[in-house]
Amino acid sequence: MTQEHIGKYLSIARRAHSSLLDQKLKPYDISHGQVLLLIALYRNDGICQQTISEIYNLNKAAVGRGIKKLKSIGFITKETDPEDRRRQLIYLTAKAKEFQPKLKEILSSVEAEMKQDLTKKEVETFFKVIKKICNNLDVEINNK
Numbered sequence: 816m817t818q819e820h821i822g823k824y825l826s827i828a829r830r831a832h833s834s835l836l837d838q839k840l841k842p843y844d845i846s847h848g849q850v851l852l853l854i855a856l857y858r859n860d861g862i863c864q865q866t867i868s869e870i871y872n873l874n875k876a877a878v879g880r881g882i883k884k885l886k887s888i889g890f891i892t893k894e895t896d897p898e899d900r901r902r903q904l905i906y907l908t909a910k911a912k913e914f915q916p917k918l919k920e921i922l923s924s925v926e927a928e929m930k931q932d933l934t935k936k937e938v939e940t941f942f943k944v945i946k947k948i949c950n951n952l953d954v955e956i957n958n959k
Contacts, residue, residue, distance in 0.1 A: 821948065835928065839921045843914065844888050850918070852881045856891065856907050857915055863902045872955075890914070 836847040845853075855867045868878045882905060885891045890911035896902040930938055949956055 832925065832929065836921070836925055839925065843917070845884075845890075848877070849881045849885055849890075850922070852878065852885060853890070853907075853911065853914075853918060856905060856911070860907050861904045863896065863904055865902075867905075885911070 833847045836850065840846060840850075851871050851873070852867055855862065855870050859866075864875065864878050864882060867873070867882075868875050882891065882893075886893065889908055892906050892908060893903040894906060896904050933941070946956060
């Protein structure tokens with residue numbers, strides 16, 4: 816009998832989640848990679864790229880690519896920080912603000928699909944276990 820590996824299933828689930836999210840976001844010219852950036856800006860409009868990188872523990876290059884994409888589709892603008900002219904502050908456009916309810920709807924529908932055959936107890940157990948795994952890997956869970 817072969818041994819099961821948690822990492823294998825985490826990887827499969829993450830890729831399937833990203834694929835489903837990409838499918839639902841495709842009509843809006845957005846991918847799963849931009850979702851965290853939008854969420855950070857919905858919560859705190861006018862932050863800089865460095866802050867977004869720190870919130871989600873993402874590398875600056877990945878955040879930079881996401882910001883470039885969001886700017887190209889008219890979801891964000893960048894302005895020089897008046898307090899530190901070396902920094903660019905990122906702001907949501909009206910188009911991005913209008914998209915927020917749709918994004919929430921999409922995220923809720925993906926979450927519902929993932930939980931569709933699970934009991935409340937199974938979901939609670941999953942969260943308990945995944946949080947322990949994150950702790951074992953020295954990953955700080957940030958609910959921002």
